[in-house]
Amino acid sequence: MFAIKGIQLLITTGLSVAALSSGNAQAFTFTEIANTNTSDFTDFQATAINDLGEVAFTAEAAGQLGIFQGDGGAITPLFPSSLGLNTVEGIDFNSAGVVAFTENSTPGVFTSDGTVSTLIINPDTALGQIGFLPDAFSAPDINESGAIAVVANNFGSGEQALYLTEAGVGSTIAEAPEFDIFRFSLNNNNEVTFFAISGAAPDGDAIFLSEDGGAPTPLPDPLGFGTIEGPTLNDGGTVAYDTLFVNDEGAAVQGIFIQNGEEVTLIADNTGDFNSLDRPAINNAGELVFLAQLETGESGLFSGSDPVGDRIIATGDDLFGATVTGLDFTQQTGLNNSGQLTFNASFADGSIGVYRADPEEGNPQPVPEPTAVLTTLVVGIVGLASQQRSRNPRA
Numbered sequence: 001m002f003a004i005k006g007i008q009l010l011i012t013t014g015l016s017v018a019a020l021s022s023g024n025a026q027a028f029t030f031t032e033i034a035n036t037n038t039s040d041f042t043d044f045q046a047t048a049i050n051d052l053g054e055v056a057f058t059a060e061a062a063g064q065l066g067i068f069q070g071d072g073g074a075i076t077p078l079f080p081s082s083l084g085l086n087t088v089e090g091i092d093f094n095s096a097g098v099v100a101f102t103e104n105s106t107p108g109v110f111t112s113d114g115t116v117s118t119l120i121i122n123p124d125t126a127l128g129q130i131g132f133l134p135d136a137f138s139a140p141d142i143n144e145s146g147a148i149a150v151v152a153n154n155f156g157s158g159e160q161a162l163y164l165t166e167a168g169v170g171s172t173i174a175e176a177p178e179f180d181i182f183r184f185s186l187n188n189n190n191e192v193t194f195f196a197i198s199g200a201a202p203d204g205d206a207i208f209l210s211e212d213g214g215a216p217t218p219l220p221d222p223l224g225f226g227t228i229e230g231p232t233l234n235d236g237g238t239v240a241y242d243t244l245f246v247n248d249e250g251a252a253v254q255g256i257f258i259q260n261g262e263e264v265t266l267i268a269d270n271t272g273d274f275n276s277l278d279r280p281a282i283n284n285a286g287e288l289v290f291l292a293q294l295e296t297g298e299s300g301l302f303s304g305s306d307p308v309g310d311r312i313i314a315t316g317d318d319l320f321g322a323t324v325t326g327l328d329f330t331q332q333t334g335l336n337n338s339g340q341l342t343f344n345a346s347f348a349d350g351s352i353g354v355y356r357a358d359p360e361e362g363n364p365q366p367v368p369e370p371t372a373v374l375t376t377l378v379v380g381i382v383g384l385a386s387q388q389r390s391r392n393p394r395a
Contacts, residue, residue, distance in 0.1 A: 028312055028357045031072040032320055033342070034059065035353035039075070044354050046101075046139070048093040048333035049342040056093035057342075057354045058085075058101075067091060067099055067112065072356070079112045090139020092333050100142035102150070109137050109150050120165060126152050129170045132159040141186035141332055149173075149186040162194060164213040171213030174198075179208075179216075183279075185233040185332055193219075193233040195241070207231050207239060207259075220262040232282050232331055236260070240267075240282035242290070256280045256290055268292075268305035281335040289335045291327065301329055301343060301357075312341070312357055319355070322347035 033055045034041055043060040050056075056069045056078055065088065066081030078099045079085065086105035093099045098113050100120070108122035120140075127133050134152035141149045147166035153159070161175040162184060173192055174181055184194035190212040197205045198218075206218035207228055219239065230241035238260045245253055255269040256277050267288060270276055273295055280290035293299040294307055300314025317324045326346035335341045339359040346352045 027360050029360060030313070030319060031356045031358065033057065033070040033072060033354040033356060034068070034075060035320075035351055037349075037351045037353075044344050044352055046088060046091045046333075047328075047330060047342045047344060047354055048091050048099070049336045049340060049356065050093045050095045050097075051144075051336045051338060052095050053336065053338065053340050053356065053358070054093070054095075054097070055342045055354060055356055056091055056099045057344075058088050058091060059354075067101060069093070069097070069099070069114070070354075076114060078114045079110075079117060083117075089137065090330070090333075092140055092142045094142050094144050094146070096144070096146070098142065098146065100140040100148050102137045102139055104136050107134065107136055109140050109148065111142070111146075111148075120148060121150070121152075121163070121170070126163075129165075130161040130163055130172050130175065132157070132161070134159075138184075139332075141184070143186055143188045143190070145188065145190070147186065147190050149184060149192050151181055151184065162192065162210075164190065164192060164210070166190070173210040173213060174208065174216050182228075183230055183331075185231060185239075187233045187235045189235055191233060191237070192216075193231050193239055195228040195231060207241065209233075209237075219259065222262045222264060230279050230331065232280065234282050234284045234286070236284060236286075238282060238286065240280040240288060242277050242279060256288070258282065258286075258288070268302070272305075273307040279331040281329075281331050281341075283335050283339065284337045285339065287335070287339050289329065289341050290331075291329050299327060301327060301341070313343075313345075319345060319347075322349050322351060 040061045041059040045058040047057045054069055054071050058067050061081055064081035065085040066077055067079040068075050069078050089102035089104050091099055091101040098111050100111050102109050109120045111118045123133050132154055134154050136153045138151035149164050152161050152163055159176055160181055162173045162181050164171055164173055180197040182195045184192055186192050192210045195207050201218045208216035208218050210216040228241045228243050231239045233239050238258055240258045242256045253269055254277050256267045258265050275293045275295045278291040280288050282288055289301055289303055292302050298314045298316055301312040302310045304310035315324050324345050325348050328344040341357050344354055
């Protein structure tokens, strides 16, 4: 095995976009869903977008937390703040208008369509299905058929299980102590992918794939990657993730990859203008969106390796007359299959808001499917990569 110099050798680009502040043609238009300056909302938290371009978000008004939806027009409640939410771990939203969310002060996983709210799983039902009493649930993923994936945890005992449920029928995909589960993703084929430390992986950790609640199997690991952040999974079986590794010069490098089977493609890394890269989202067209920080200190949303041509929006940009000072994007729920994305933004005037970005017609082709050419690249794993892990599977 050998390493080649210049990890950028086979970087490929995704959907080409232009910085708002540059002279290039802008490839995204923006819609304001809600803003603290123009509404009674005082805070926004989790966001999710469905394939119709509708955005669900959690928001506070008069000290009460609720879940709402909007598309740039009227805002309607999905779970009114008057019903008494306390702590929402996260949300997901499908095209049937159903939001799935975790309320961890109860705790439980629920769905709501604005009219009917349904308890999907709580500690008592979990005890009968996964064999232990959870004290918390992760943010859920919901797909178009209404299947929900969620991680149940008992932090006192260390018990943990990744669980898939649909139409009242549930199955345990993975559980401790065999699996130490990190982030996960559910697609419309009821396939769940997740990163875990496990003796079931040849190298002790791997991205695993479960089909329809079945036993998970590790994905091929042709490049010997260790710690993975992500992953996200589209309906074609392509996984997107970021990872840390050491190149042949002994430098710690962070890269964003897509993988289908043993075919791997490097999309972007931090050996150039990017300082850090974070948790890419992938859709069924193979389009990518990820958060990144530049060497210049700006942070933003990007779709490929060019920090100018692939820039969607970044701090310092003007958005609806205000200067962006911060951005938040949720990997599993922020990008839909039409290439639209939703994000939270904070501004220099102290306001915050929820926004949707729409790709303009005529955008270049998305990221190509993985190519086996990258199998010539061999890298070493760095122990410091474990410092990047989060115990919240959806943080």
